[in-house]
Amino acid sequence: MHKLLTDTPGERMLLLGNEAIARGALEAGVAFTTCYPGTPSSEIPEQFFRISQETDLYFEYSTNEKVALEVGAGAAVSGLRVMVTMKHVGLNVAADPLMTLAYTGIKGGMVIVNADDPSLFSSQNEQDNRYYARLSGLPMLEPTNTQEMKDMTARAFDLSEELGLPVLLRTTTRLAHVRGPVRLGELKPIQKAAHFDKNPFHWVTVPAVSRNLHKLLLERYERAKAVSEKDPYNETMGNGKWGVVANGVAFDYASDAVADLGLKDQVSILKLGMSHPLPEQICIQFLQGKEKVLVVEELEPINENELKALAHEKGMAVTIEGKGTGGFSRLYEYDPGMVRKAVAQYFGVDYSPPEMVDTSDSPQLPGRPPNLCAGCPHRATYYAVKQVYGQDAIYPTDIGCYTLGMLPPLSMADFVICMGSSVSSGCGFSRATDQKVVSFIGDSTFFHSGITGLVNAVHNNHKFTLVILDNGTTAMTGHQIHPGVDTTPMGVDRTRISIENLVRGLGVQDVHVVKPFKLKKTVEAVEAARDFDGVSVIISEEMCPLFAKATQQFKKSKPFYVNHEKCKNHRDCINQLACPAMYLDGEQVEIDKNLCIGCSVCAQVCPENAIVPVKA
Amino acid sequence: MKAKRLVFIGVGGQGNLLASRLLGEAALSRDIPTVVSEIHGMAQRGGIVESAVLMGDVTSPIVSNGEADVFIGFEPLETLRGLTKCNAHTTVITNTHPLPPFTVAIGQGAYPQVEESLNLIRQKVDRLIALDGNQIAEAVGNPLALNMVMLGALIGSDTIPIQAEDMKDVISSSTKKAFLESNLEAFDKGMQSV
CATH class of the missing domain: 3.40.50.970 (Thiamin diphosphate (ThDP)-binding fold, Pyr/PP domains)
Structure with a gap:
């Protein structure tokens, strides 16, 4: 249960x-x-x-x-x-x-x-x-x-x-x-x-x-x-000549701050749990008799402006402040230390925050940005497209794991604003410029809002290639199903919609279905799409390995290793793919056999054929 | 109870989210007010994973810079990077086994020497507990039990009002049978290494 x-x-x-x-x-x-x-x-x-x-x-x-x-x-x-x-x-x-x-x-x-x-x-x-x-x-x-x-x-x-x-x-x-x-x-x-x-x-x-x-x-x-x-969640706590108005998680920061600073007898707090419509009478009662009020809200000054308007309308003399006070900004989330400092400053209380350790003598630390997983099929698709276009084409991308393709060494993302924008902005790029355009979109995102853009592309005779990265799941958000997924392994009965049939049905004349781990054939398909005069679609099909493992659909392959007798240390593997299963041991590239899933893409990239499967 | 603020930092796949959740369960079982916060989503694709456990008189779910009472780092580079959460009174518990980011492999930066990092940390905080958690996990035959080792070291550090038995009860009720024995052994070994 x-x-x-x-x-x-x-x-x-x-x-x-x-x-x-x-x-x-x-x-x-x-x-x-x-x-x-x-x-x-x-x-x-x-x-x-x-x-x-x-x-x-x-x-x-x-x-x-x-x-x-x-x-x-x-x-x-x-x-x-x-x-x-x-x-x-x-x-x-x-x-x-x-x-x-x-x-x-x-x-x-x-x-x-x-x-x-x-x-x-x-x-x-x-x-x-x-x-x-x-x-x-x-x-x-x-x-x-x-x-x-x-x-x-x-x-x-x-x-x-x-x-x-x-x-x-x-x-x-x-x-x-x-x-x-x-x-x-x-x-x-x-x-x-x-x-x-x-x-x-x-x-x-x-x-x-x-x-x-x-x-x-x-x-x-x-x-x-x-x-x-x-509403019981529009709650006034304590009483005093000063006030704090807060909502959401900022309320926690504000009430902790008032307690930590020993201000419970001087500062009363109004929590806005039902924040719209604003409970005007509760707010007026709260503001009455207050000298000054601090509004603690993340992002936009919405409660602040509404309270100021209300106080003005009622001719109240209370000072109301929010954004611009004590580091409160419209940018980013707040945190408890920041709110404690702002509350102390606004109400004139002595407070010295715990001193953060001095890290000025720390060495320069290498970054750890999120990365496509070992054996992620998106890496193979990006590599193949890059073999054909290099950095010359414009690569509109979309929302999903594959947005991580923007990071070097892949560097395969040039523009994204929202779900589906890869397809429609691709129409604009290809018409407005002389540059080649290859757009990338995931399978779930294609169903979400890529289809209408593709209809537009076909109807208006645009010329670019759309690559649909079909990994059989909505990977980024935790492997949810979508209309293109075979749902039987999850024990649910849903009708599967074929992306290929859909794309052909929309009138796309040039459609290629590839397996991205077969690099040569994938590159050939990208070349054919490049040479087509119109809208081309490449559907790159390979299941997300994390999802495959989670649903017992993973076909185990032998991991690969670097044969140092053959390796001449070109490092094309590590420098061009940056698969997280690879690492440098001294000057030699090694492959972590626990992380490698045996996709074989690096073996196909190596000019010396030095990357080979581990012998049983 | 005076607020206790704990920060857990690790790398995707090391299991620090599970560790912080289990600690929260243990606190709840002792009727200690607790709140746990986690970062999900984009950050989990091989990036840094941060969680926090706050106990006692506090309702805010996160820990600001300089405010951690206890800082538990699952990877030495990330312990060093996360040091901004600490002040001179912080207890730092860190795994010493490096997991270099791929940026190092492709030549964008060098991985700092672990011994030097530990010395740097030791000078700045109240107490540093350093252990090779991966080695301990391997030794008990469960390489995935790093989080149990780290929980053991945390309880062994005697910095929070949670007893080993409370923690073990929670581990027992939330671990699959096949891993239970090795998880508890990893926890004990972690505790003993303090």
């Missing part, structure tokens, strides 16, 4: 923040769950994926976040309780349905989990998605610890049904990936089926209908505001 199905209310468990959210949904009787995976949200659907195999819970990995939200919308307007999860940039993809689903509202409770990534641990930007609550008019909850992640999730479903609106639950990387104690509540039974009641004059958003729905949204917003005023 999955540990989140443990039915012992009152028991304490150490749960990952994302597990706590999944548990909260189960305690609310969630029946229908969808997602597209993305760090730091991926562990929520991972739980649902496994739990759906044991219970009546419906779960799917949808093709992208827009699809996930629309699938969820169908279930929620029919009356089921629905959770949809995504990372912050995923909500950009889902923004279109979000904005109008806010108009129609829902029947069954719907919680949209949005995971922000301040400091960009695993993302292409650090946008602050609290703006989406303001943009859409939807309520937003922001937990501050694992217990609240569970409890607020369960509450979000009730709130959603009470208001008739989807509710946004916002986490950040630090909360999603924190483990803390969670006291379990009761599990609710899962509702199996729903019935959709037709009412086109509500659910079909033609202009005449939507004019009324916008009004309805504003009415619901007013009700949400009233709820926010009474």
Whole structure:
């Protein structure tokens, strides 16, 4: 049995923040769950994926976040309780349905989990998605610890049904990936089926209908505001002439700082757990009689600006500061030491932080950037393409493990902005310049948002090559399935869609399917694609070895070693491939037999044929 | 209880995330308030993996620079790099077995001498415990048990209010039978090496 199905209310468990959210949904009787995976949200659907195999819970990995939200919308307007999860940039993809689903509202409770990534641990930007609550008019909850992640999730479903609106639950990387104690509540039974009641004059958003729905949204917003005023997670702690307002993980830093600095009697704290709509009355009460207030929030000065506007409107003399004080910036995440220092500085308290050791006499340390794994098929594909184009072509790339191909010595990435952009920006590059263009996209990302770009490329007669790196899984986010995966080894029944058939069906005339570990044939395919006058697609098929191992599909090959009698130390292997299984022992290249998976790519690169399989 | 802040640093695949999680479980079993934080995602493709365990009167899940009470490094280069987490009162526990990054192999920088690194660290912090964790793990016949060795050394350092028995209970309930004996042996050997 999955540990989140443990039915012992009152028991304490150490749960990952994302597990706590999944548990909260189960305690609310969630029946229908969808997602597209993305760090730091991926562990929520991972739980649902496994739990759906044991219970009546419906779960799917949808093709992208827009699809996930629309699938969820169908279930929620029919009356089921629905959770949809995504990372912050995923909500950009889902923004279109979000904005109008806010108009129609829902029947069954719907919680949209949005995971922000301040400091960009695993993302292409650090946008602050609290703006989406303001943009859409939807309520937003922001937990501050694992217990609240569970409890607020369960509450979000009730709130959603009470208001008739989807509710946004916002986490950040630090909360999603924190483990803390969670006291379990009761599990609710899962509702199996729903019935959709037709009412086109509500659910079909033609202009005449939507004019009324916008009004309805504003009415619901007013009700949400009233709820926010009474929300137990909008909590004022302590009293004093000074104040701190904080949300999310910054609340933990701020309350620790106030305690550590011995300021509990002077500084009261307002925690904004339901941060949108802003509980204005609670804020006014908090600001009244305060001399000065510090707003502790990561990323954008949203609460700060709203509080300043409120104080101005009410003619209050209180000083409110946030960004620009004590090192608080719109950049990156905060940390406890920084917040402690800022609080001390703002309220004029003597404080000397623990002195970090002096590292100025440390030697220059070699970097340890993340790298493609030993035997990763992406390395072989990149090497083959590079044999044909060198550094002359433009290489638009995409979002996934293969983005790591940007690092030397491969250096096979020139431009990426978002999922799917490799294909469409390739259209632009090839038309705007005289340079050759080879775009790279992963299999899961191709299904997510590469298909429409490829249709565009064929229709508008663009000329470039698209390489689809098909490793049979969504590798970067933890090996989730996608429409191109054979799901039988995972014990689930899903229909597999052939990338080759799809690409041919889109009208691509020049299609090559290669096995990247066969370097010569792969190079030949790249040359043929280069010489084709139009859009070419190369599908490079080889399963991610980590995924293959995890699902018992790995075919063990003999590891390789360097025969030093033949090796003339050209070092093409290590210098051009940089496989992490290779290392230098003195001046000699060696291969770590425990890391080598026997892909044989280095053996094909060696001009002396000095790399050979280990004899049995 | 006064806050205790522990930082674990390792390289993808060394198992420091599991070590910090098990420590969190052990703290919970002793009713000590605890919070564990981890870095997932991109950082795990052969890069540096950092986790933190905080116990006692603290709710913040991470440790700022200069604020670690105990710093556990699974790889000597990364211990040296991560030293910014430490202050003059920190206890540092480090594995001495190097795992050179591929940047060294392709000539972008040199791997620092381990002995020199240890001397440098020793001068700056309160206490340095250095052990060849890989060798100990190999000796008990379970090369993957480095994290158990390091947990053993941590408990042996007597820096946190977690007893060996508490830790072993948690290890026993979360280890597959085939590895249990060697894991516990690795833990004991780690403890004895302090």
